[in-house]
Amino acid sequence: MIPPIASNFVAGESPEAALAHVEGLNDRGVAGILNLLGEHYEERPPADADADAYVDLVEAIAERGVDACVSVKSSQIGLDIGDDVFEENLARIVEAANAPAATGSAETGADGTGTFVWIDMEDHETTDVTLDAFERHAVETDGNVGVCVQANLKRTRDDLERLADLPGKVRLVKGAYDEPAEISYKKKARVDESYRDCLAYMFEAFDDGVAVGSHDPAMIEYAKELYAEHETTYEVQMLTGVRESAQFELAAEDDVKVYQYIPYGSKWFSYFYRRIRERKSNALFALRAIVGN
């Protein structure tokens, strides 16, 4: 069982718990992005099992009629074993998400059907294979998939030029991986500058499908300014347990859709540990819960 302090950041161990969490969010105007926790499998059975779980999940989303989509990590569905394993499993998930059983979902593709599938971005060695897979499925599903790109990578501004011509959505994040200095920006101020450059380009060059994956009030404010200028459809995505009151306040505004990225599953401990390590306020929150204050 997940202890109460961790359940601030993780929706539960089962898909049922995660879907119930989505229903609560939907009631408050926020949509869900469900992520089954797991990554870096070195053998095929767990990668296949997680892909199976996503197939079941996209069907459950459609059946429950909740406003939700899914987000999957490439190393979770086999990239460390081989590109072919990743591609096979991703194809199974995208196919299930676009099959008739998954139609009727509140999150729809350009043709009005299907559960939307996001592909998270992992370290820089996975960028090419992930973008290639996104491109293939974006074209095949007419835009019912999305991919994440990272502002800390120097290549990202160029990658966005390629992505601008494709259907689908692109989530811009600052980047969670410690990358080599030759290919990445290391200083926070430089990453923020790159985030702004990339975001400005996306609002200018994309028809729609801009996703702001950030908790940073400055970036969210900048997105509002860019929207006022370009009117490109956009959404804001934040994590479960991080600035949730801001998520609900933003969702009450007219011009932007808000998604909460919701991790769930039995492998919750390392995710929770990362969250409490990254910010002093989260660590204090955990400490207060432990001492019962």
Ligand code: FAD
């Ligand atoms: P930061 O630069 O960390 O913080 C800026 C400001 O935001 C802070 O000063 C504060 O005002 C506010 N803030 C940030 N965190 C908190 C907090 N915990 N509590 C209160 N205020 C806070 N990374 C990847 O590499 N690949 C992915 O696929 C990926 N997917 C993501 C999906 C989503 C929906 C989100 C939100 C993030 C994702 N990330 C991903 C992580 C991302 O790269 C960053 O590491 C992470 O979001 C921290 O950057 P930030 O923009 O939120 O703000």
